[in-house]
Amino acid sequence: MSAISTFHEFRNTPAPTRLRLTRRGRIVFFGIPAMLLLAALLSLAGFINSPAKASDSQSQLQPPVAVTVTVQPGQSLWGIAGAAAPERDPRDVIAEIIQLNDLRGGRIQPGQQLFVPAN
Numbered sequence: 336m337s338a339i340s341t342f343h344e345f346r347n348t349p350a351p352t353r354l355r356l357t358r359r360g361r362i363v364f365f366g367i368p369a370m371l372l373l374a375a376l377l378s379l380a381g382f383i384n385s386p387a388k389a390s391d392s393q394s395q396l397q398p399p400v401a402v403t404v405t406v407q408p409g410q411s412l413w414g415i416a417g418a419a420a421p422e423r424d425p426r427d428v429i430a431e432i433i434q435l436n437d438l439r440g441g442r443i444q445p446g447q448q449l450f451v452p453a454n
Contacts, residue, residue, distance in 0.1 A: 401450040408445040
């Protein structure tokens with residue numbers, strides 16, 4: 336039987352030094368948290384300065400009021416819109432009339448009942 340003998344060589348290794356950050360490491364270690372903090376502060380400032388939707392005026396929160404109009408012979412949507420809201424642009428009023436009545440193609444017939452915005 337043979338005996339195997341091994342010799343371990345012990346070296347004097349210096350004690351580990353403390354961690355040293357490189358320039359890139361310092362940027363990552365301090366820069367990213369600083370940017371996150373800045374983003375959080377800007378978001379908070381935006382929330383504080385923005386008006387709340389609940390504080391809008393009551394007129395904007397209520398649905399539009401509409402009245403019923405019977406189409407007379409010779410009337411057009413343009414004429415009905417001009418009579419219903421003379422202070423507004425007739426194109427906007429016509430768009431509301433079409434939407435309120437679900438008109439396909441914007442065609443109307445005499446005797447037809449239309450909902451017209453009453454603003």
